[in-house]
Amino acid sequence: MKEIEEILYSEEVVMQKCRELGERITADYEGELLVVGILKGAVPFMAELIKRIDLPIIIDFMDVSSYEGTTTSGEVRILKDLEFRVEGRDVLIVEDIIDTGLTLSYLTEVLKKRGAKSIEICSLLTKPKRRKVFVDTKYVGFEVDDKFVVGYGMDYNEKYRNLPFVGILSEEVYK
Numbered sequence: 173m174k175e176i177e178e179i180l181y182s183e184e185v186v187m188q189k190c191r192e193l194g195e196r197i198t199a200d201y202e203g204e205l206l207v208v209g210i211l212k213g214a215v216p217f218m219a220e221l222i223k224r225i226d227l228p229i230i231i232d233f234m235d236v237s238s239y240e241g242t243t244t245s246g247e248v249r250i251l252k253d254l255e256f257r258v259e260g261r262d263v264l265i266v267e268d269i270i271d272t273g274l275t276l277s278y279l280t281e282v283l284k285k286r287g288a289k290s291i292e293i294c295s296l297l298t299k300p301k302r303r304k305v306f307v308d309t310k311y312v313g314f315e316v317d318d319k320f321v322v323g324y325g326m327d328y329n330e331k332y333r334n335l336p337f338v339g340i341l342s343e344e345v346y347k
């Protein structure tokens with residue numbers, strides 16, 4: 173595909189990472205876990221990850237992003253809230269990529285205030301160099317440089333989410 177400059181993580185590599193993360197998560201918890209996917213980017217990763225978690229889990233979704241184009245505005249809104257109450261629950265937030273950290277620092281605060289027993293984050297990717305606020309990321313798949321990546325749930329203007337790999341988007345596409 174000419175819009176993809178480079179494939180960073182193939183489907184096999186992502187799936188192997190999901191197995192590793194799933195095993196760690198399984199070992200770290202006892203009992204029920206509420207797995208919260210952040211729409212829409214987390215969906216393909218979460219679908220793979222939850223199959224590797226050997227615990228009684230409940231899944232739910234939130235849409236909180238205000239991400240448009242290739243820059244993060246820093247404004248966070250809840251577009252779709254959870255179906256379940258988080259009070260007293262162990263919560264695992266699943267995200268596609270952490271960039272400035274604004275989305276997840278906001279979200280963890282919200283869920284803390286609602287009385288979650290514990291909150292951890294599992295993100296397929298992280299861009300540590302772009303961080304504006306600290307977020308405690310216990311489970312991370314891969315660290316990437318400051319390039320715009322798409323695939324495996326990640327998009328550019330809603331496209332490329334269905335690619336079965338993580339790749340770098342060619343600059344020509346958004347220049």
Ligand code: XMP
Nearest residue numbers: 239244270271272273274275320321326327
């Ligand atoms: P913050 O800055 O709040 O943003 O950590 C997290 C959200 O930004 C989106 N994001 C990307 N999406 N390719 C994408 O498709 C990228 O390289 C990228 N970097 C950040 C992502 O939606 C995430 O939820």
Ligand code: MG
Nearest residue numbers: 211213237268
């Ligand atoms: Mg997202």
